[in-house]
Amino acid sequence: MPSKRFSRRQFSSIAGWSALGMPVLSAGSSLADLGKETGLPNRRAFSGFPTGFLWGTATSAYQIEGAINEDGRGPSIWDRFAHTRGTISDHSNADTATDHYYRYREDVQLMKALGAKAYRFSIAWPRVFPEGVGTPNPKGLDFYNRLLDELSANGIEPFATLYHWDLPQALQDRFGGWTSRDTSKAFADYAAHVAKHLSDRVKHFFTINECSRHVPLGHGNGADAPGLKLSHSGLHQVRHNLALGHGLAVQAIRAHGRAGTRVGPAENAVSCIPAIETPENIRAAEIAMRELNAGYLTVMLEGKYTDAFLTQAGNDAPKYPAEDLRIISSPIDFIGLNVYTPDHYVVAADNERGFTLAPFPASFPHMNATWLRPGPEAMYWVPRHVAKLWNVKSIYITENGTSGSDQPAADGTVYDVDRIMYLRNYLTQLQRATSEGVPVLGYFLWSLMDNFEWSDGYEQRFGLYRVDFDTKRRTPKLSASFYRETIARNAVA
Numbered sequence: 001m002p003s004k005r006f007s008r009r010q011f012s013s014i015a016g017w018s019a020l021g022m023p024v025l026s027a028g029s030s031l032a033d034l035g036k037e038t039g040l041p042n043r044r045a046f047s048g049f050p051t052g053f054l055w056g057t058a059t060s061a062y063q064i065e066g067a068i069n070e071d072g073r074g075p076s077i078w079d080r081f082a083h084t085r086g087t088i089s090d091h092s093n094a095d096t097a098t099d100h101y102y103r104y105r106e107d108v109q110l111m112k113a114l115g116a117k118a119y120r121f122s123i124a125w126p127r128v129f130p131e132g133v134g135t136p137n138p139k140g141l142d143f144y145n146r147l148l149d150e151l152s153a154n155g156i157e158p159f160a161t162l163y164h165w166d167l168p169q170a171l172q173d174r175f176g177g178w179t180s181r182d183t184s185k186a187f188a189d190y191a192a193h194v195a196k197h198l199s200d201r202v203k204h205f206f207t208i209n210e211c212s213r214h215v216p217l218g219h220g221n222g223a224d225a226p227g228l229k230l231s232h233s234g235l236h237q238v239r240h241n242l243a244l245g246h247g248l249a250v251q252a253i254r255a256h257g258r259a260g261t262r263v264g265p266a267e268n269a270v271s272c273i274p275a276i277e278t279p280e281n282i283r284a285a286e287i288a289m290r291e292l293n294a295g296y297l298t299v300m301l302e303g304k305y306t307d308a309f310l311t312q313a314g315n316d317a318p319k320y321p322a323e324d325l326r327i328i329s330s331p332i333d334f335i336g337l338n339v340y341t342p343d344h345y346v347v348a349a350d351n352e353r354g355f356t357l358a359p360f361p362a363s364f365p366h367m368n369a370t371w372l373r374p375g376p377e378a379m380y381w382v383p384r385h386v387a388k389l390w391n392v393k394s395i396y397i398t399e400n401g402t403s404g405s406d407q408p409a410a411d412g413t414v415y416d417v418d419r420i421m422y423l424r425n426y427l428t429q430l431q432r433a434t435s436e437g438v439p440v441l442g443y444f445l446w447s448l449m450d451n452f453e454w455s456d457g458y459e460q461r462f463g464l465y466r467v468d469f470d471t472k473r474r475t476p477k478l479s480a481s482f483y484r485e486t487i488a489r490n491a492v493a
């Protein structure tokens, strides 16, 4: 029985693990032993990641913090939205969420137990500027100061996202939110303030999380806050204003952060995968990748909208002063990529665009969430396309993970072997990328713990740790052991 080889000693001092009866592999134990036993070579010995590769987990403020009325925080568009009837599938909200605001010390220990050396979290704009603009609320930053001190005391490097969709409601009311460039400017002021106060400890900032989702879901079909259903031209303007907000924030961080502060976006790029890996299909996938991200990464990195994008937008194209494009394409230090799923499988075609997007057959599998189709090769192609198309030298995978049904077994453990299957395959593809020289410097697993999954409420669990939302108790799932092993070996376990 392999389980006899599991040693609990090494991790027994860490709260939660041994007490909860989690199977614990000690680093360097079992794989080589298994090899000896079977006479097979231990092929995994060669599947390492580059030295210094950074392993972390990711969360966002509204999804975990709770404490929505504490210490002067103002309301966000997600508070308003979640408290509007019919918006959240389980009729929940994130008023308390995982109670991270009060349990952050315990949560840092959860990270430490994984051996993770980095943590991506987001700062709640409405804690720092309850009205979006104007007088800052010092108690808002106090919370992040406490969190940063705790991370630093535990050897975990902070990566802070400035905006993960929780816009101050006041800006929605006053300016119409991202429909107005006044919000882009307010975002820059907020970024400047945060950089001034936190860049002594935060060396890496992400500007905006996933413009590519905030635009269509928040402003197109109304599935996310602020729940708008804008016209094509309205959507184009929101997209442009977000890109402008990103660029202004980059400049604000340069102007107000300490020397050496690094900044980039965290984008869920529309992922285009060659259906079959031939040179023609790979080229077609690159063309598709550039075109389908024209309003996001392409404009940020090239400083203009593509011809095809403008032709397609026609009269609905965004209106802006020419200098916006220079701001939007302000030089950045890295690209953050959230990679979950293949958006398109691409086949080369003899048409004007040069590619065909294969329709997904009804039989294509999905994980617990129906949108989350497993396609591990996305983890290879997305960073490779980004590095190749725009000569990007530093990439972080800012999110990757899956939800699962995550029912505890009779012994109380969540044996989430579906999540482990998913992660193992994606990480194998990530290792393929790094071994070929694609410059991915780190990986942030979504998510540290179960949390408020936006319009899916608490019905989709993405965590390595299960959260009992009644008691707020955190319990490691089997995938937490998988991730800890992967980090300890710096290779897919």
Ligand code: GBH
Binding pocket: 060, 063, 209, 210, 213, 217, 223, 268, 338, 340, 371, 399, 446, 453, 462
């Ligand atoms: C990321 O979004 C987010 O950054 C993070 O906050 C979130 O918790 C995590 O991933 C997991 O979802 O039901 O067909 O309308 C990923 C982008 C946006 C993908 C919402 C799923 C709903 C698709 N997600 N989208 S659909």
